[in-house]
Amino acid sequence: xxxxLHLINxxxxxxxxxxxxxxxxxxxxxGGLKLHGQVFLVSWFVxxxxxxxxxxxxxxxxxxxxxxxxxxEYALEFIRDLAKDQIGEKEYRPWxxxxxxxxxxxxxxxxxxxxxxxxxxxxxGGAELAAPTNDINTTVALALLTSLAYFYAGFRKRxxxxxxxxxxxxxxxxxxxILEDFTKPLSLSFRLFGNILADELVVAxxxxxxxxxxxxxxxxxxLFTSAIQALIFATLAAxxxxxxxxxxxEEEHG
Amino acid sequence: xxxxxxxxxxxxxxxxxxxxxLFDLDATLPLMAIQFLILMAVLNAIFYKPLGAAIDxxxxxxxxxxxxxxxxLAKAEKLAAEYEQSLAGARREARTVIxxxxxxxxxxxxxxxxxxxxxxxxxxxxxxxxxxKQKTAAMSQLETQVxxxxxxxxxxxxxxxx
Numbered sequence: 001x002x003x004x005l006h007l008i009n010x011x012x013x014x015x016x017x018x019x020x021x022x023x024x025x026x027x028x029x030x031g032g033l034k035l036h037g038q039v040f041l042v043s044w045f046v047x048x049x050x051x052x053x054x055x056x057x058x059x060x061x062x063x064x065x066x067x068x069x070x071x072x073e074y075a076l077e078f079i080r081d082l083a084k085d086q087i088g089e090k091e092y093r094p095w096x097x098x099x100x101x102x103x104x105x106x107x108x109x110x111x112x113x114x115x116x117x118x119x120x121x122x123x124x125g126g127a128e129l130a131a132p133t134n135d136i137n138t139t140v141a142l143a144l145l146t147s148l149a150y151f152y153a154g155f156r157k158r159x160x161x162x163x164x165x166x167x168x169x170x171x172x173x174x175x176x177x178i179l180e181d182f183t184k185p186l187s188l189s190f191r192l193f194g195n196i197l198a199d200e201l202v203v204a205x206x207x208x209x210x211x212x213x214x215x216x217x218x219x220x221x222x223l224f225t226s227a228i229q230a231l232i233f234a235t236l237a238a239x240x241x242x243x244x245x246x247x248x249x250e251e252e253h254g
Numbered sequence: 255x256x257x258x259x260x261x262x263x264x265x266x267x268x269x270x271x272x273x274x275x276l277f278d279l280d281a282t283l284p285l286m287a288i289q290f291l292i293l294m295a296v297l298n299a300i301f302y303k304p305l306g307a308a309i310d311x312x313x314x315x316x317x318x319x320x321x322x323x324x325x326x327l328a329k330a331e332k333l334a335a336e337y338e339q340s341l342a343g344a345r346r347e348a349r350t351v352i353x354x355x356x357x358x359x360x361x362x363x364x365x366x367x368x369x370x371x372x373x374x375x376x377x378x379x380x381x382x383x384x385x386x387k388q389k390t391a392a393m394s395q396l397e398t399q400v401x402x403x404x405x406x407x408x409x410x411x412x413x414x415x416x
Contacts (some may be wrong), residue, residue: 051296051300057301061304077309097297137282145287
């Protein structure tokens with residue numbers, strides 16, 4: 001079973017330290033369905049953190065913002081600009097909550113995985129608490145929601161004419177156009193999952209080899225990667241939605 | 255380490271049968287999606303809507319205030335220009351008044367000067383005339399005196415000689 005990655009198989013080093021746990025889950029069962037408990041625990045923490053900060057920021061709104069309100073307004077303006085750039089001035093407003101929640105959830109998840117020493121909290125099943133985005137279920141869920149979102153956006157805007165995109169610019173490209181609807185969520189989910197998991201693995205391996213100071217640059221790089229991945233996911237989701245609204249052939253929104 | 259990684263590949267293939275592993279898709283996926291939608295709804299209610307409204311309100315407030323300020327600035331500039339114009343008019347008027355007064359005064363001064371000069375000339379002439387008259391009177395008197403004196407001298411000289 002894939003739960004022990006023997007890093008160094010030499011007899012001198014083989015010990016309890018020299019192995020890395022991978023792919024273990026803290027299973028919950030709900031009506032006969034299996035759930036990954038560790039993912040839910042951290043995702044609740046992330047959600048509570050975001051909701052708490054958002055609540056504190058918008059508790060009493062002032063015209064001249066200060067402190068937390070100012071900070072969250074900065075975040076909101078950032079998200080709005082991101083959505084506006086990709087979807088267009090006319091259509092972006094209803095999509096701000098979706099894009100924004102994607103960005104905030106992924107960003108806070110990634111950074112909580114990189115900054116909070118979850119490994120100090122022991123949970124049963126040999127699993128470890130980590131960023132929810134290093135579980136394929138989370139990233140596939142987010143990617144499928146993005147797919148649903150852009151289909152919904154396309155249908156709402158163009159009705160059944162949305163299907164015309166499959167034969168644009170020429171009907172010969174139909175297989176590729178259909179394939180695109182599968183590759184989009186696939187690439188979205190695996191990019192995020194792979195980057196976050198790889199980052200956590202690199203840090204873990206470096207910690208195993210040299211427990212002091214050496215992993216620090218990798219950790220700093222991990223923070224950077226995490227932020228970039230959140231931005232990429234949100235931007236691509238916005239791009240797909242904007243594309244579905246705008247259509248391939250027509251250039252009505254500039 | 256490489257042996258470890260090959261093990262990873264082999265074990266990943268086995269993992270699907272036993273449950274667990276990295277690519278273990280299960281009910282976590284739909285529940286996560288629902289959870290995300292709930293998070294989105296909650297954030298929409300407490301974050302995106304109120305703060306977005308606050309940002310938009312501020313934008314309109316700033317735009318209105320800016321428009322008002324520009325209007326007022328334009329009005330103030332117009333007023334200032336008007337004042338400037340009337341000020342220039344008043345200044346011009348004042349200058350003409352001053353010039354007129356100066357010209358008048360100069361005329362007056364010239365007039366009185368001329369009159370004074372005339373008077374002085376007249377006085378001088380009359381004085382001259384008086385002097386001349388007195389001089390001629392004195393001359394005639396002197397002449398008569400000279401005649402009598404010369405007569406007397408003549409008499410004396412002739413008397414003594416005779």
